[in-house]
Amino acid sequence: MSRPITITNKSRKVSAVSLRDKPKIAQDITWRVDGEKDQIIILHSPKLALPQILNPTAAKIFSSCNGENTVKGIALGLCEEFEKDDFSKVLADVKKCLKYFSKNQIIQI
Amino acid sequence: MEKISFIAEYSKRIAKLYQKQVLPKYFKAPIFCLWELTDRCNLSCIHCYYNSNKMDQSKEFNTQEALGIIEQLASQKVFEVYLTGGEFFLREDWEVIIENLRGHNIQVGVITNGTCVDRQAARTLGRLGVKWVQISLDGATAPVHDHVRGVIGAWEKSVSAIKYLKEAGLRTHVSFVPTRYNFHEIKDAMKLCMDLGLEYFVTDMLVITGRAAINFADVTLRPDEYEKFHSTIEEAAKEFEGKLTIIAPSREKEILSTYVSARAANPNIWCIITPQASCRLDLLLPFTYGDLRKQSLEYIWNKFLRQGWERPEAVEFMSNLGTMSDLAKAKDIPYVTADYHYQ
Numbered sequence: 439m440s441r442p443i444t445i446t447n448k449s450r451k452v453s454a455v456s457l458r459d460k461p462k463i464a465q466d467i468t469w470r471v472d473g474e475k476d477q478i479i480i481l482h483s484p485k486l487a488l489p490q491i492l493n494p495t496a497a498k499i500f501s502s503c504n505g506e507n508t509v510k511g512i513a514l515g516l517c518e519e520f521e522k523d524d525f526s527k528v529l530a531d532v533k534k535c536l537k538y539f540s541k542n543q544i545i546q547i
Numbered sequence: 548m549e550k551i552s553f554i555a556e557y558s559k560r561i562a563k564l565y566q567k568q569v570l571p572k573y574f575k576a577p578i579f580c581l582w583e584l585t586d587r588c589n590l591s592c593i594h595c596y597y598n599s600n601k602m603d604q605s606k607e608f609n610t611q612e613a614l615g616i617i618e619q620l621a622s623q624k625v626f627e628v629y630l631t632g633g634e635f636f637l638r639e640d641w642e643v644i645i646e647n648l649r650g651h652n653i654q655v656g657v658i659t660n661g662t663c664v665d666r667q668a669a670r671t672l673g674r675l676g677v678k679w680v681q682i683s684l685d686g687a688t689a690p691v692h693d694h695v696r697g698v699i700g701a702w703e704k705s706v707s708a709i710k711y712l713k714e715a716g717l718r719t720h721v722s723f724v725p726t727r728y729n730f731h732e733i734k735d736a737m738k739l740c741m742d743l744g745l746e747y748f749v750t751d752m753l754v755i756t757g758r759a760a761i762n763f764a765d766v767t768l769r770p771d772e773y774e775k776f777h778s779t780i781e782e783a784a785k786e787f788e789g790k791l792t793i794i795a796p797s798r799e800k801e802i803l804s805t806y807v808s809a810r811a812a813n814p815n816i817w818c819i820i821t822p823q824a825s826c827r828l829d830l831l832l833p834f835t836y837g838d839l840r841k842q843s844l845e846y847i848w849n850k851f852l853r854q855g856w857e858r859p860e861a862v863e864f865m866s867n868l869g870t871m872s873d874l875a876k877a878k879d880i881p882y883v884t885a886d887y888h889y890q
Contacts, residue, residue: 468652470624473571480578482626484654484678489578489626491561493569 453547455509455533461545462505469500485543495520499535503545509536565813572814573853576623576845579817584613584644585633586822590660591697592685594726594766596830598757598882599633607822610640612840614647616820619844621651627678629656633822636663645675654678658722661708662701669711679718681749682709685726687735695729709743720747726766730776734783741791749794750780752806755874756830757882763875803868807831811856811865818852825888828855832864833879835886842890851889860887 455461463469469481479497482489492500498519502512513529522528539545564570585607588599608616620628628648635641636659648655657672661682664672672680684705686692692702712719721740723733733750740748752773753759759766768776780795787793811829819827825835826847836855837847855861867877874880879887 468624468626470576472575474573475571478571480574480626482654484676491564491570493564 455536455540455547457508457510457529459509459536459547460505460507461503461509461512461536461539461547463500463503464543464546467544471497481544483543490542490544495531496535499532500539500544503536503539509533561816562813570814574814574816575853576848577625577816577818577852579627579629580620580625580820581629581631581817582616582820583631583633583822584635584641585638587637588633588660589637589662589698590634590701592660592683593695593697593728593758593762594685594724594753595758596754596756596882597633598761602822608824608840610643612824613640613644616824616839616844617644617647617651617653619839620648620653623844623848625653625844627654627656629658631658634663635659636668642671642675645672645677649676656681659683659708660696660701661705662698664704664708664711666711666714669708669715669717672712673715673717677717679720680712681720681722682712683724684709684721684736684740685724686729687732687739691729691732695726706739706743709740709745713744718746720745720749723748723750724753725750725768725776726753727768727772728766730768730772730779733776734779737783737787737791737793741787745791747792747794750796752796752871754830755871756880760875760880760883763872767872767875803831803865803871803873806871807856807865813854813856815853815855818848818855826852828852828858828861830881831874832861833877833881833884833886834860834864835888837890860889 464483466483467481468483469479472478472480477494477497479492479500480489481492481500495516498516499512502515509532513525513532516522516532517525517528536545536547540547561570583597586599586602586604630644635657638644645655655677656679657677658681682705684692685695686702689702692705693699709719709721721736723736725733737748753767755763755767777798780793784793815828819830820839821827821835824839826837826839827835836851839847851858868874
């Protein structure tokens with residue numbers, strides 16, 4: 439079996455994500471909406487070794503990062519869209535996703 | 548040591564996600580393109596997958612047409628384009644092509660034999676923001692490399708190119724293709740790369756298309772030689788751990804189905820653009836599709852390529868092959884016999 443290839447940058451310290459943060463897509467990111475139902479996003483930047491493919495939930499979170507929506511707002515939006523009651527769980531997932539984006543310099547917080 | 552190529556690894560990951568239904572049935576456009584910019588080459592390598600200097604060069608796209616293709620790549624939001632040939636630097640407009648790709652924020656990788664890369668060219672590549680450069684180096688010594696590459700003095704120039712590229716701050720790696728003439732030098736070639744300050748060393752099994760198929764009996768490794776090749780790599784990987792990342796083929800890869808299953812997994816992520824402006828699904832297949840002078844990339848991708856490995860001609864061609872070596876005996880050999888063209 440082959441070892442996985444690291445496709446992201448070397449680890450970067452990322453500060454905690456707070457509810458009031460308003461994440462914004464980094465300037466050098468290029469992306470496109472893809473899939474037969476426009477359900478995913480593929481993105482890339484000079485800092486990434488290879489393009490990243492976001493699943494439908496991650497794509498929603500990414501496209502909500504317009505510098506105006508707060509982290510709380512993004513989580514509430516997802517709860518509404520996917521009809522989820524457990525806000526704290528959704529919020530935890532959103533934070534985890536944003537942390538990943540931030541670590542890979544996909545968004546600025 | 549990484550056992551398979553970046554693209555194959557990437558395809559494999561995508562296939563896994565596809566099976567879990569995380570990914571769509573197809574992508575709307577390629578994520579990567581390999582762009583064969585010219586048939587011309589200043590070397591005559593015994594193992595050239597491409598079989599350069601054989602086509603009617605008047606049929607190659609001109610600068611204006613190349614810029615039109617770049618517009619299409621940009622409008623389809625293709626993320627990365629890998630420029631190759633023949634020898635990419637023999638195109639007089641290489642700088643214009645890179646400049647335009649970068650102007651559209653497309654990441655560019657350059658695959659070259661390095662013989663045309665002087666200090667000035669290296670600086671230009673750096674200025675244009677090329678992401679990486681791959682230099683073909685098929686020996687640790689000039690006699691072996693020059694024999695494989697068919698021109699005396701080639702090794703000297705390729706090694707100088709690596710130095711110039713490093714000097715210009717470009718991410719550079721070496722690609723070493725094993726043949727009977729050079730596989731015994733692979734470990735020394737890795738040492739040379741470390742001495743030159745490179746981080747990556749890429750080797751893969753010989754692709755039996757083009758001149759490698761024509762010279763098959765002379766160039767391909769016998770089973771015992773493949774065994775030696777693999778064990779040398781494994782030995783080197785231990786010895787050079789932490790100093791050099793070695794990207795090498797797995798032992799199973801000679802079985803074509805293994806190779807293809809990694810590479811040909813749905814959804815397709817890439818295509819090849821030929822110097823005649825048509826597209827290929829893969830260099831292992833003797834088929835070309837569409838004409839970018841008259842048709843859009845969007846049309847060619849959607850009609851032929853996005854689920855291209857399910858096309859009957861691709862399925863039939865692959866079903867007749869068991870191992871990579873069978874390509875040399877096939878009725879139609881990619882880059883040797885005339886391609887079947889679909890439009």
